[in-house]
Amino acid sequence: xxxxxxxxxxxxxxxxxxxxxxxxxxxxxxxxxxxxxxxxxxxxxxxxxxxxxxxxxxxxxxxxxxxxxxxxxxxxxxxxxxxxxxxxxxxxxxxxxxxxxxxxxxxxxxxxxxxxxxxxxxxxxxxxxxxxxxxxxxxxxxxxxxxxxxxxxxxxxxxxxxxxxxxxxxxxxxxxxxxxxxxxxxxxxxxxxxxxxxxxxxxxxxxxxxxxxxxxxxxxxxxxxxxxxxxxxxxxxxxxxxxxxxxxxxxxxxxxxxxxxxxxxxxxxxxxxxxxxxxxxxxxxxxxxxxxxxxxxxxxxxxxxxxxxxxxxxxxxxxxxxxxxxxxxxxxxxxxxxxxxxxxxxxxxxxxxxxxxxxxxxxxxxxxxxxxxxxxxxxxxxxxxxxxxxxxxxxxxxxxxxxxxxxxxxxxxxxxxxxxxxxxxxxxxxxxxxxxxxxxxxxxxxxxxxxxxxxxxxxxxxxxxxxxxxxxxxxxxxxxxx
Amino acid sequence: xxxxxxxxxxxxxxxxxxxxxxxxxxxxxxxxxxxxxxxxxxxxxxxxxxxxxxxxxxxxxxxxxxxxxxxxxxxxxxxxxxxxxxxxxxxxxxxxxxxxxxxxxxxxxxxxxxxxxxxxxxxxxxxxxxxxxxxxxxxxxxxxxxxxxxxxxxxxxxxxxxxxxxxxxxxxxxxxxxxxxxxxxxxxxxxxxxxxxxxxxxxxxxxxxxxxxxxxxxxxxxxxxxxxxxxxxxxxxxxxxxxxxxxxxxxxxxxxxxxxxxxxxxxxxxxxxxxxxxxxxxxxxxxxxxxxxxxxxxxxxxxxxxxxxxxxxxxxxxxxxxxxxxxxxxxxxxxxxxxxxxxxxxxxxxxxxxxxxxxxxxxxxxxxxxxxxxxxxxxxxxxx
Numbered sequence: 001x002x003x004x005x006x007x008x009x010x011x012x013x014x015x016x017x018x019x020x021x022x023x024x025x026x027x028x029x030x031x032x033x034x035x036x037x038x039x040x041x042x043x044x045x046x047x048x049x050x051x052x053x054x055x056x057x058x059x060x061x062x063x064x065x066x067x068x069x070x071x072x073x074x075x076x077x078x079x080x081x082x083x084x085x086x087x088x089x090x091x092x093x094x095x096x097x098x099x100x101x102x103x104x105x106x107x108x109x110x111x112x113x114x115x116x117x118x119x120x121x122x123x124x125x126x127x128x129x130x131x132x133x134x135x136x137x138x139x140x141x142x143x144x145x146x147x148x149x150x151x152x153x154x155x156x157x158x159x160x161x162x163x164x165x166x167x168x169x170x171x172x173x174x175x176x177x178x179x180x181x182x183x184x185x186x187x188x189x190x191x192x193x194x195x196x197x198x199x200x201x202x203x204x205x206x207x208x209x210x211x212x213x214x215x216x217x218x219x220x221x222x223x224x225x226x227x228x229x230x231x232x233x234x235x236x237x238x239x240x241x242x243x244x245x246x247x248x249x250x251x252x253x254x255x256x257x258x259x260x261x262x263x264x265x266x267x268x269x270x271x272x273x274x275x276x277x278x279x280x281x282x283x284x285x286x287x288x289x290x291x292x293x294x295x296x297x298x299x300x301x302x303x304x305x306x307x308x309x310x311x312x313x314x315x316x317x318x319x320x321x322x323x324x325x326x327x328x329x330x331x332x333x334x335x336x337x338x339x340x341x342x343x344x345x346x347x348x349x350x351x352x353x354x355x356x357x358x359x360x361x362x363x364x365x366x367x368x369x370x371x372x373x374x375x376x377x378x379x380x381x382x383x384x385x386x387x388x389x390x391x392x393x394x395x396x397x398x399x400x401x402x403x404x405x406x407x408x409x410x411x412x413x414x415x416x417x418x419x420x421x422x423x424x425x426x427x428x429x430x431x432x433x434x435x436x437x438x439x440x441x442x443x444x445x446x447x448x449x450x451x452x453x454x455x456x457x458x459x460x461x462x463x464x465x466x467x468x469x470x471x472x473x474x475x476x477x478x479x480x481x482x
Numbered sequence: 483x484x485x486x487x488x489x490x491x492x493x494x495x496x497x498x499x500x501x502x503x504x505x506x507x508x509x510x511x512x513x514x515x516x517x518x519x520x521x522x523x524x525x526x527x528x529x530x531x532x533x534x535x536x537x538x539x540x541x542x543x544x545x546x547x548x549x550x551x552x553x554x555x556x557x558x559x560x561x562x563x564x565x566x567x568x569x570x571x572x573x574x575x576x577x578x579x580x581x582x583x584x585x586x587x588x589x590x591x592x593x594x595x596x597x598x599x600x601x602x603x604x605x606x607x608x609x610x611x612x613x614x615x616x617x618x619x620x621x622x623x624x625x626x627x628x629x630x631x632x633x634x635x636x637x638x639x640x641x642x643x644x645x646x647x648x649x650x651x652x653x654x655x656x657x658x659x660x661x662x663x664x665x666x667x668x669x670x671x672x673x674x675x676x677x678x679x680x681x682x683x684x685x686x687x688x689x690x691x692x693x694x695x696x697x698x699x700x701x702x703x704x705x706x707x708x709x710x711x712x713x714x715x716x717x718x719x720x721x722x723x724x725x726x727x728x729x730x731x732x733x734x735x736x737x738x739x740x741x742x743x744x745x746x747x748x749x750x751x752x753x754x755x756x757x758x759x760x761x762x763x764x765x766x767x768x769x770x771x772x773x774x775x776x777x778x779x780x781x782x783x784x785x786x787x788x789x790x791x792x793x794x795x796x797x798x799x800x801x802x803x804x805x806x807x808x809x810x811x812x813x814x815x816x817x818x819x820x821x822x823x824x825x826x827x828x829x830x831x832x833x834x835x836x837x838x839x840x841x842x843x844x845x846x847x848x849x850x851x852x853x854x855x856x857x858x859x860x861x862x863x864x865x866x
Binding site: 091092094095098100107109281403406407408409410412413416417419422423424426454455456459460461462463465466469471473474475476477478479480481482 | 640763772
């Protein structure tokens, strides 16, 4: 990679997101002759799971398995001819596959005949009273603190929600020297047991899970199955969390066996929602797939969407986990090379088969975990009226319900009528819950719809975008009629 | 054939159609309003909400002043606050050419009754302390303001329900037949994609940029141009401005709402058409619009852009509205293609309702007959 090469903003393929899917796609496509630009807002590849250390940070002790995989993927990328653009916030993607981004050195853009969106997922937190209090963070945020900065999220943390991140975060906190007040899991032991056959497809990951459970047991951390946080409030010592049992629909059994825990941090997450911002902006066809995290772009096995030249790789097209994402990215990279005529169909078939086999194994594991993380309608149904749903704009469930009563029939209309989803998170935090609440009234998630995709993909400061200029530099069109 | 029968059917539930329907329903007419989408979810719900006289076509000033007052008084007559607020407004110049435009345009609009005066840079900066000190001249009006367009649909929907109007949202019209619905031989039969057949004695077409296709249903040809306006809004920021601002050319509209968000508009063009709707913004045009905004209010530099979208604006061949009876088709009316149409919309609907109710209109309408061309009408599928 040379500076001259970097300055050419035309490429054969643009890949947005340098997590496992993006790295897999970019390296595979480049290996088969495509000129690829890989763009990410972070300073290095790895995404959320294989998160890199920030510049200036050194790892304590030996790298864990995720760090080792991340290092291997970063190494793979460094050896490839892929042109990388790190520290670039993509804010616009257009139908002509022009991608606009800003970095510390100002605005830039690239163009290509094909684009792969590999933008991962957003954590879902189903709101409860107090979820907006300082000290209440996502499981994914806790993971980021532990992994990249080796920071404890709090002194005493309540770990709550569902899915494998519960165990990973609780064990991570213990290993880093913190205290875990309890693990509060929506799922039952039976739910976990039912995933065992699929887990057997990845004995290494299963062994890791068993290790986490053993550690929790050894440290005497209570694990409460079929429990949820009822509410969190500020207290003298930090936070007080009320927890209680839930029924099979994940609805709290009111007033029964509730107890309060004194903590200073709550790490809570209810699964992951695919990051479909790009495929929505392209108006690709989407469908709602509960078991894969929610709305996803329709795609074939290699990631081709309903929009010619647009591919979706990894969890942004359905939650299947990091390992499957890498393999699926490789298949998508291969498909892009084939679609651009760099490899013939026979070569494609020969190359794709072993990758697909490996992906299928990882996918089995991913689907089982995704199943544990899928949202249950009972969770949304149980949200109390005064609970804030849109934390950017302080919109409560009661306000959303009132708008639905008045005739709002889609989430877009709900947004216009209440400002739910209009804040700086651009609906990433509230969109799934707003859709679930509307589905309770209109029947299903498809009818409720999803927020229309809008640029910018991330909130962008005007000074970064506009740079330094004189008035004469502004290409003002002819005046409007008088 | 069976189907509900109404005194008037309004097709297109933007602010023009919704206002017309509201006043008809309130006057006691059995009224149905039909839209393929939701009430005020196209231009009427996504425009910049500018209630300014500085960007209004001179000939429409009296209408805009009446419409603006209705937005501000919306809690009283409409029954809900659409965020209509009265603030001062200016159109500013940064170059000698723009200064000349400020003078000319202020004069034309003043002649039509807009209380606009030309003021010095020092006074302009006193009115708007956030304004760039490089301003060389400004047109000032005490009468200006803004509303929050996204609240329009909710307000109108509630008002229409209260007035007893029938509402058909998510109901695309596939065609209109001029058919004898009663012994007099007049009336219209409206076929919809939901299968419902709606009959009405009178027809009001209020489809904004889709009016050309709608008029085709009743064999009338009036070309309608479609503009694709880009809009930009910031996240909530500290107060950076207190007025509604534009530049002399009309290529900027800028205001900060009570919630702290700043809306940047001005009609910079994006990509789209009447078939696909607004497809996407053009990055270079967004950049130009943002540069103009930041130049005008330098404190915007630190604000972050939260959302960008597109709104479709309709325009006739002479850029003046069409509001009135459809020539050659008894009992059919059309309303739309009004520059700064959001501002004057509530008043325009009131005027058309006056005509339909057989009253003298309080201001002249805009006869569509002048716009009819000889060409074959556009025949296309569902647009309403």
